[in-house]
Amino acid sequence: MSWKRKLGLDILENDYAFARSESTGYVSAKKIPDYWVPTTCGYCSVGCGIEIGVKNGSAIASRPLTSHPVNRGKLCPKGLSEHYTLQAPNRAKYPLLRKRGKLVRVSWDEALTTLVERFRNVQEKYGPGVLGVISTGQLVTEEFYTLGKLVQLGFGTNNYDGNTTLCMASAVSGYKISFGSDGPPGAYEDLEHADVIFLIGANIADNHPILCQYLEANRKKKLIVADPRVSKTAMMADLYLPLKPRSDLALLNGLAYLLIRYNLVDRAFIDNHTTGFAELQTFLEAYPPERVSEITGLSEELIYKTAFLYGRAKAAFIGWTMGVNHSTLGTATVNAICNLALLTGNIGRLGASPFSITGQCNAMGTREAGFTASMPGYRKFECEEDRKELARLWGIEESQIPKKRGLAYPDIIEAAVAKRIRALWIIATNPLVSFPNQQVLRHGLSNLDFLVVQDGFHPTPTTELADLVLPAAIWGEKEGTYTNSERRVSKVNKAVDPPGEAWSDFEIFLAIAQKLGCRDKLYPGWRTVEDAFNEWRSVSRGRLCDYSGITYQRLEQEGTIQWPCPEGAAPNSSARLYTDGHFPTPDGRARLVCSHWEPFPEQPHPDFPFVLNTGRTVEHWHTGTKTRGVPILEKLSPNAWLEMNPRDAKRLGLRSHDLVDIISRRGRVQAVELRLTEIIAPGQVFMPFHYFETNVNEVTQSAFDPISREPNYKQCAVRVERSEVSR
Numbered sequence: 001m002s003w004k005r006k007l008g009l010d011i012l013e014n015d016y017a018f019a020r021s022e023s024t025g026y027v028s029a030k031k032i033p034d035y036w037v038p039t040t041c042g043y044c045s046v047g048c049g050i051e052i053g054v055k056n057g058s059a060i061a062s063r064p065l066t067s068h069p070v071n072r073g074k075l076c077p078k079g080l081s082e083h084y085t086l087q088a089p090n091r092a093k094y095p096l097l098r099k100r101g102k103l104v105r106v107s108w109d110e111a112l113t114t115l116v117e118r119f120r121n122v123q124e125k126y127g128p129g130v131l132g133v134i135s136t137g138q139l140v141t142e143e144f145y146t147l148g149k150l151v152q153l154g155f156g157t158n159n160y161d162g163n164t165t166l167c168m169a170s171a172v173s174g175y176k177i178s179f180g181s182d183g184p185p186g187a188y189e190d191l192e193h194a195d196v197i198f199l200i201g202a203n204i205a206d207n208h209p210i211l212c213q214y215l216e217a218n219r220k221k222k223l224i225v226a227d228p229r230v231s232k233t234a235m236m237a238d239l240y241l242p243l244k245p246r247s248d249l250a251l252l253n254g255l256a257y258l259l260i261r262y263n264l265v266d267r268a269f270i271d272n273h274t275t276g277f278a279e280l281q282t283f284l285e286a287y288p289p290e291r292v293s294e295i296t297g298l299s300e301e302l303i304y305k306t307a308f309l310y311g312r313a314k315a316a317f318i319g320w321t322m323g324v325n326h327s328t329l330g331t332a333t334v335n336a337i338c339n340l341a342l343l344t345g346n347i348g349r350l351g352a353s354p355f356s357i358t359g360q361c362n363a364m365g366t367r368e369a370g371f372t373a374s375m376p377g378y379r380k381f382e383c384e385e386d387r388k389e390l391a392r393l394w395g396i397e398e399s400q401i402p403k404k405r406g407l408a409y410p411d412i413i414e415a416a417v418a419k420r421i422r423a424l425w426i427i428a429t430n431p432l433v434s435f436p437n438q439q440v441l442r443h444g445l446s447n448l449d450f451l452v453v454q455d456g457f458h459p460t461p462t463t464e465l466a467d468l469v470l471p472a473a474i475w476g477e478k479e480g481t482y483t484n485s486e487r488r489v490s491k492v493n494k495a496v497d498p499p500g501e502a503w504s505d506f507e508i509f510l511a512i513a514q515k516l517g518c519r520d521k522l523y524p525g526w527r528t529v530e531d532a533f534n535e536w537r538s539v540s541r542g543r544l545c546d547y548s549g550i551t552y553q554r555l556e557q558e559g560t561i562q563w564p565c566p567e568g569a570a571p572n573s574s575a576r577l578y579t580d581g582h583f584p585t586p587d588g589r590a591r592l593v594c595s596h597w598e599p600f601p602e603q604p605h606p607d608f609p610f611v612l613n614t615g616r617t618v619e620h621w622h623t624g625t626k627t628r629g630v631p632i633l634e635k636l637s638p639n640a641w642l643e644m645n646p647r648d649a650k651r652l653g654l655r656s657h658d659l660v661d662i663i664s665r666r667g668r669v670q671a672v673e674l675r676l677t678e679i680i681a682p683g684q685v686f687m688p689f690h691y692f693e694t695n696v697n698e699v700t701q702s703a704f705d706p707i708s709r710e711p712n713y714k715q716c717a718v719r720v721e722r723s724e725v726s727r
């Protein structure tokens with residue numbers, strides 16, 4: 001403290017001065033920016049418009065972009081404080097290379113030369129497929145498109161996937177099987193026009209909070225919420241279905257059974273636009289209400305009520321998120337959701353849609369352009385015509401394009417354990433918090449010859465293990481586009497420079513291509529992200545996700561545009577897909593799919609009597625890399641907790657706020673605060689997954705959906721003990 005301050009002569013005038021802002025009235029003068037930069041929120045897939053306030057070259061404020069059609073002048077707590085992420089103390093600023101066991105600062109030239117040499121060395125020694133790449137849903141679409149080309153055509157490996165497999169892969173697989181292509185069919189405005197909204201495994205109040213305003217605006221709706229936990233969203237429901245964990249597929253089959261039995265189906269839609277009805281009808285005989293009641297724990301009355309509400313709706317919307325996807329039956333459950341929509345013709349109409357609410361801000365972008373589960377433009381690896389077309393567009397031999405996708409994320413980790421993956425490049429994700437069954441992950445990473453982590457933050461639990469850290473620009477520091485859950489493309493703009501020597505991911509990819517000697521071939525004449533966008537537009541032309549009519553200029557003028565948007569398409573002409581009942585399958589018909597329910601893989605046991613559910617809280621984002629450095633969010637939710645029903649706690653002699661350990665067959669999480677609440681049913685416990693120091697993924701299991709490879713995060717058998725560790 002200065003002597004002036006000690007004597008009371010310094011009254012910190014600058015700190016306490018206030019002034020009038022046009023938008024908010026009187027506020028701290030320090031909070032009034034020189035100018036505002038419009039952009040799109042970099043957290044979740046709702047895709048809210050946001051403005052970053054910049055003062056003296058630094059981001060000092062965030063506010064809603066009032067002209068944006070998604071959020072209509074509102075932001076959730078994460079969006080309102082997003083500018084803090086740009087100044088977090090753990091921003092990655094310089095390339096770091098591990099030398100004699102320590103990460104030391106090196107030049108970009110040394111970093112990228114080393115990356116290329118080390119990747120090439122392992123590939124020459126063991127084959128091209130020993131290089132794995134794990135990307136993210138956090139980059140801009142232009143970067144996903146650029147990265148996909150670099151990985152597949154530059155490095156020649158198809159063992160490339162994203163952290164999106166940990167959240168949305170089952171929605172993707174389910175859509176592909178039911179409709180012939182990925183792509184959410186509906187739009188947010190459907191939430192305002194549906195007379196029945198059925199949310200299953202979707203706690204939007206915590207995870208997609210701005211969507212709640214669409215529910216509030218729809219006064220005539222009946223809201224049905226199915227969730228084993230009385231989540232904040234369940235508390236909003238007109239009809240709450242407290243089903244047993246992972247019994248959702250049985251419920252959906254049971255509802256389909258009743259819809260058919262009571263003729264609540266749309267026969268014309270079924271006859272004209274679907275296949276498989278007769279098989280489905282026979283298959284559903286195994287799901288009468290009495291059996292479904294037994295499996296789900298719901299009364300038959302509730303099941304009938306739900307079926308009749310849904311079946312009699314003029315326009316019914318079904319939304320889902322991780323409660324459905326995080327399962328070994330995720331894809332099958334998505335198919336069962338799509339069955340309900342198809343049986344009743346609730347698709348392609350205002351208010352009527354089966355709708356996966358996506359996770360990350362640009363998970364959709366990587367699905368469309370990313371070359372992970374499918375080739376750019378939802379082209380299929382296994383389709384010769386698609387490979388030929390892409391090869392022609394790129395001026396390469398068709399043989400350069402793989403005939404099947406490479407390893408999915410969990411299989412890349414398993415392959416590292418088996419030493420079939422020897423080098424790994426992790427981009428903008430933090431598996432040391434997010435991957436299930438951390439023991440397996442640590443084993444896999446410790447086997448690698450070379451680990452590169454490219455991130456906007458360092459240290460993170462994952463960058464600390466890296467051999468090479470590449471510092472990247474984040475949201476607010478670079479340009480491009482994001483696509484939200486309703487296929488709405490929004491511009492992302494640069495407000496401030498990245499810290500230190502950090503580069504945008506786009507610049508990093510181009511510089512690596514330069515080192516590899518393939519920049520001119522892969523990216524001819526490219527200088528800016530708009531060059532990447534323009535090539536992506538032409539590659540997407542004629543596809544379901546057609547961007548050819550979207551330009552940066554149009555985005556500047558019109559704000560946002562939903563795809564498909566062929567050249568010449570009018571603004572806002574693509575609110576929903578499949579309006580003509582034609583689906584991108586060989587015969588143009590959607591598939592009604594038979595999928596049997598089965599019990600979840602790890603059932604409770606006398607040694608591990610609780611079913612552990614994991615999830616999120618509104619204050620934090622995924623692995624906490626961004627939000628735990630935001631003071632207000634961290635103060636609101638600084639620690640993990642375990643929710644337990646008071647009856648279970650009484651039996652165990654535990655009380656609220658006790659510290660407990662959670663133990664599974666795979667590990668132990670220590671010293672977690674116990675919260676006693678009726679939100680959770682007896683026999684179940686819930687814990688959020690954002691916290692590295694008490695990481696719930698120490699106890700989750702290695703069980704994956706056989707089609708999508710998405711992890712079954714949500715049910716594993718645990719016991720709970722009073723902790724001997726204090727915090």
Ligand code: SF4
Nearest residue numbers: 041043044048076079
């Ligand atoms: S709802 Fe999602 S997109 Fe909107 S402000 Fe919150 S985190 Fe950002």
